[in-house]
Amino acid sequence: MTLHMVKLCVGADDVGDLEAWQRRLMTRHPAPLHHTRMVPKQIDELLDGGSIYWVIKGVIQVRQAFTDIRVIDDRNGQRACELVFEPELVAVEPMPKRPFQGWRYLKPKDAPADLKAGRGGDDIPPDLHAKLKEAMVW
Structure with missing residues (x-):
């Protein structure tokens, strides 16, 4: 059964920051990845069509499909993890997240559902979109 992951994108002000960070990373790696100290217990479910949903400035804004989850040893010999993603960032319906x-x-x-191109309202900032949706006016 498919399972997704939600993670904060610390330090990013917008999706452009995430894109730039991943572009720089891909000069050294063939695909975007993220190192984390903890290893997910449900790797098989995440790799069964799962995605990581990035929270930027308190709002889930984009997702990326997982391509691999590698259990590795970090520099100190501790167990760690590399989350590997598809390069494409898919915009999703903005959803507030504490x-x-x-x-x-x-x-x-x-x-949250993927945003469909040409639906209108694409130029609204994601945080405003999320607030309008939360107030049930969108």
Whole structure:
């Protein structure tokens, strides 16, 4: 059964910051990846069509499909993890998300839908879009 992950994109002000960070990373690696000290217990479910949903400035804004999750040893010989993603960032319906540490699993039924191109309102900032949606006026 597919499972997703939600993670804070610390230090990013917008999706452009995430894109730039991943472009720089891809000069040294063939695909975007993220190192984390903790190893997910449900790797098989995440790799069964799962994505990471990035929270930027308190709002889930984009997702990336997982291509691999590697258990590695870090520089200190401790068990760690590399989350490897598809390069494409897929815009999703903005969804507010309170701060948290680490990551959270996300069931497919609870995941925000992908934004469809040409729907209108694409020029609205994601945080405003999320507030309008939360107030049920969008």
